[in-house]
Amino acid sequence: MKLKNQSYIVTGSSMGIGESIARRIVKEGGSVLIHGLESDETKGVAQSLGMPHCVGDLALPDHCEEVVKTAIEEFGQLHGLINNAGAVLRNLIEETDAAFWDTVMNVNARAPLLLIRAALEYLSASRGYVVNIGSVNAYSGEPNLLAYSASKGALMTMTRNLGDILHRDYGVKVNQINPGWVLSDAEKQRKIDEGMDADWFERLGKEEVPSGRMITTDEIAATAVHFLSEEFGPISGQVIELSQFPCIGRNAPKC
Numbered sequence: 001m002k003l004k005n006q007s008y009i010v011t012g013s014s015m016g017i018g019e020s021i022a023r024r025i026v027k028e029g030g031s032v033l034i035h036g037l038e039s040d041e042t043k044g045v046a047q048s049l050g051m052p053h054c055v056g057d058l059a060l061p062d063h064c065e066e067v068v069k070t071a072i073e074e075f076g077q078l079h080g081l082i083n084n085a086g087a088v089l090r091n092l093i094e095e096t097d098a099a100f101w102d103t104v105m106n107v108n109a110r111a112p113l114l115l116i117r118a119a120l121e122y123l124s125a126s127r128g129y130v131v132n133i134g135s136v137n138a139y140s141g142e143p144n145l146l147a148y149s150a151s152k153g154a155l156m157t158m159t160r161n162l163g164d165i166l167h168r169d170y171g172v173k174v175n176q177i178n179p180g181w182v183l184s185d186a187e188k189q190r191k192i193d194e195g196m197d198a199d200w201f202e203r204l205g206k207e208e209v210p211s212g213r214m215i216t217t218d219e220i221a222a223t224a225v226h227f228l229s230e231e232f233g234p235i236s237g238q239v240i241e242l243s244q245f246p247c248i249g250r251n252a253p254k255c
Contacts (some may be wrong), residue, residue: 001029002229006126007075008032009067011058011115012085014042016184017133020217021082021224023049028225033071035085058085058111059103068118078122080129080228083112083155088186090144101147108151113158120170127171131227132159133220134178134239136247152178156239163237173236175227180243183214210244 008025012018014036022032026049034053036042046053052074056063071078087107091100116123116130123130134152135141141149156176163174181187183201191200201214220242226232241247 001027002225002231003079004029006030006079006228007071007077008080008082008228009035009071009078009115009119010082010084011035011067011111012037013082014038014045016186017179017182017217017220018082018084019045020221021084022051024218024221024225025228026051028229030079030228031075033067033074035067037085058115059087059106061110061114064111064114065118067115068122071119072122077126078119078128079126080131081115081119081123082131082133082224082228083115084133085111086133086135086148087151088148091147092144093146096147104147105151105154108148109154109158112155116162116166116174120166120172123172124170128173129228130162130166130172130174131224132156132174132176133224134159134176136178136180136241136243138178139247159239160237167234167236173232173234175232175236176239177220177223177227178239178241178243178247179215179220180241180245180247181209181214182217182220184217215242215244 003025008030010018010022010032013022013034022034025032032051034042034046034051039055042053042055054067054070087104089104132155134155137145137149138152138156159174159176166172166174
């Protein structure tokens with residue numbers, strides 16, 4: 001087991017990619033603090049894994065410190081922080097005011113910074129890891145994902161910046177995964193709410209999913225856990241896109 005006797009925080013691990021990462025960590029012998037915004041879902045995942053949990057809003061700076069404090073109280077040490085929690089909120093430019101922008105930025109960019117800062121002492125002691133979960137939308141994004149895309153772009157720059165200085169001065173490796181289109185329960189429901197059929201993901205074309213299916217949360221989790229292991233080596237400050245086609249310079253589909 002790759003992560004035996006090691007302990008981690010996975011934010012936003014009550015569902016989706018975060019839950020899959022948490023389950024994969026436990027499968028590999030590690031312990032994980034389950035974190036989420038909703039109490040019932042977070043507690044349910046934690047109980048299913050036999051792990052502690054913490055509930056709260058990462059838009060609140062004090063809660064970021066509380067998450068790290070809870071992990072140290074539970075485990076006594078920390079080997080990795082996975083910044084997965086995100087506010088996936090949609091608005092066009094005409095609808096994006098200061099409050100909306102701040103909400104998205106505070107969760108998606110500021111919270112990871114505050115969590116890393118709060119955890120740095122413990123991660124340095126273990127020569128641990130930070131894995132940030134971003135998005136291919138960081139490179140541009142759809143029109144109604146302006147704030148979200150900008151926040152993931154900020155996170156990507158933060159990863160490259162801290163991946164240098166924290167590795168050199170603290171022994172902490174910082175890397176990022178930018179998933180493409182992933183089939184999570186939330187994404188299934190989001191498309192249904194937008195008017196698509198319940199089985200929409202089974203009828204996608206090759207232009208959208210070249211393999212014939214969407215990426216799963218478990219497939220993202222497999223790479224995240226690899227980032228947390230010694231097998232990944234002394235690599236830091238890197239961003240990897242986990243998508244089915246190049247997010248920049250994709251071949252145009254034939255007419």
